[in-house]
Amino acid sequence: MMNQYNFDLVIDRTKSDCAKWSADSLNSYFGKEDLLPLWVADMDFEVAPAIKRAVVQRAEHGIYGYSTRPHAYYEAAINWIRRRFGYRVEEEWIVYSPGVVPAICNLLQALCRKGDKVLIQEPVYYPFKAAIESNGFEVVVSELKNNGQFYEMDFEDFAEKARDPRVGVFILCNPHNPVSRLWTRGELERIGSICLENNVVVISDEIHSDLIYPGWQHTMFASISDAFAMNSATCMSPSKTFNLAGMQASNIIIPNGRIRDKYLAVQLQNNTELQNPFSIVASIAAYNEGEAWLEELLNYLVGNIAYIHQYLSDNLPLAHMIDPQATYLGWIDFRAYEADGKALENVIYHKAKVAMDGGTWFGRGGSGFMRINFACPRETLKMGLDRIAKTIHETYGSPPQSNPCNPAPAE
Numbered sequence: 567m568m569n570q571y572n573f574d575l576v577i578d579r580t581k582s583d584c585a586k587w588s589a590d591s592l593n594s595y596f597g598k599e600d601l602l603p604l605w606v607a608d609m610d611f612e613v614a615p616a617i618k619r620a621v622v623q624r625a626e627h628g629i630y631g632y633s634t635r636p637h638a639y640y641e642a643a644i645n646w647i648r649r650r651f652g653y654r655v656e657e658e659w660i661v662y663s664p665g666v667v668p669a670i671c672n673l674l675q676a677l678c679r680k681g682d683k684v685l686i687q688e689p690v691y692y693p694f695k696a697a698i699e700s701n702g703f704e705v706v707v708s709e710l711k712n713n714g715q716f717y718e719m720d721f722e723d724f725a726e727k728a729r730d731p732r733v734g735v736f737i738l739c740n741p742h743n744p745v746s747r748l749w750t751r752g753e754l755e756r757i758g759s760i761c762l763e764n765n766v767v768v769i770s771d772e773i774h775s776d777l778i779y780p781g782w783q784h785t786m787f788a789s790i791s792d793a794f795a796m797n798s799a800t801c802m803s804p805s806k807t808f809n810l811a812g813m814q815a816s817n818i819i820i821p822n823g824r825i826r827d828k829y830l831a832v833q834l835q836n837n838t839e840l841q842n843p844f845s846i847v848a849s850i851a852a853y854n855e856g857e858a859w860l861e862e863l864l865n866y867l868v869g870n871i872a873y874i875h876q877y878l879s880d881n882l883p884l885a886h887m888i889d890p891q892a893t894y895l896g897w898i899d900f901r902a903y904e905a906d907g908k909a910l911e912n913v914i915y916h917k918a919k920v921a922m923d924g925g926t927w928f929g930r931g932g933s934g935f936m937r938i939n940f941a942c943p944r945e946t947l948k949m950g951l952d953r954i955a956k957t958i959h960e961t962y963g964s965p966p967q968s969n970p971c972n973p974a975p976a977e
């Protein structure tokens with residue numbers, strides 16, 4: 567089939583106030599500005615033409631006042647969720663949030679009281695921990711287990727921690743960032759049942775749920791049973807899927823009226839209920855007209871995954887990327903070269919001059935790993951990998967030991 571969209575096109579983002587490429591933000595995170603950015607989770611690809619058309623058309627109107635979601639918005643989102651995940655969402659269940667992280671903050675304020683604890687599964691997207699702590703609650707970690715090929719939940723440990731009566735909320739990351747796992751229906755049933763038994767409400771962050779690779783299927787946590795739906799809030803958005811993160815719009819699906827009312831009360835208190843007009847038309851266009859673009863994007867990303875695997879095997883044979891089931895974020899194990907997480911990050915930032923999210927940022931189990939954002943043209947990806955390979959060879963020479971995930975061939 568002919569490709570319709572050109573994901574190989576390199577677009578200069580440095581003059582577009584882009585957080586990922588801006589000298590100021592690179593400086594503030596890495597202490598350097600001349601890094602190749604393979605970090606922040608947005609894509610270096612232009613959006614689907616239908617989205618660009620909708621935004622330009624809206625801009626032509628010339629008045630950008632306070633806006634409200636029309637019925638067409640809800641219809642587009644509901645149809646998308648039904649088509650892709652087979653789950654029927656009612657319009658009244660969907661509440662707005664400028665982002666998933668702000669929604670998590672609102673939900674924590676709505677559901678937790680002083681002294682409460684919140685469960686997360688590290689290594690995990692670090693703003694979860696930050697959101698819990700900045701809102702005055704305590705983090706409880708159930709660490710994921712790396713079986714050498716992929717990560718698994720530790721159900722016994724999770725159940726023990728969920729039994730603590732001060733644990734009132736669990737933030738589930740599905741698909742999981744950074745370990746690129748798509749939790750199976752069986753795993754979700756098990757974790758959801760433990761939460762129900764212990765009165766732990768589930769915030770299910772499903773922001774990456776459209777970025778799923780061939781052979782895998784995303785199961786919405788709330789779709790498993792009415793009991794799960796009533797014990798959860800699901801965070802979704804077209805932002806990762808269609809590269810609209812800067813538009814700041816997400817859908818929080820809360821079937822339980824009691825939880826929804828609490829959420830809405832916090833939203834009102836914080837005055838965060840108004841959506842910007844461009845994100846409304848962009849989201850409608852994305853949901854209604856973006857599917858072909860998304861399928862082609864996923865094909866391109868599959869190519870990037872194969873490229874990274876091959877590159878590592880040819881050039882850094884002791885490093886290994888966990889094969890992603892979902893997301894455009896790869897979790898690379900460099901422990902055979904450098905097990906000290908901070909030392910590894912220093913080498914990658916200051917010698918290789920590549921910006922990636924350091925494994926230590928993601929909490930327990932992250933040391934010696936780096937998260938690579940491979941949603942970029944292959945040319946950019948190759949440039950980043952070349953810098954890393956050259957630096958690792960210069961710094962470590964022959965690696966000291968074999969990597970348990972990718973053992974060296976027998977002599």
Ligand SMILES: Cc1ncc(COP(=O)(O)O)c(C=O)c1O
Nearest residue numbers: 607665666667668691743771773
């Ligand atoms: C798991 C996860 N949740 C939330 C977000 C951010 O969402 P938002 O920009 O809507 O706050 C990200 C971005 O990388 C993410 O990976």
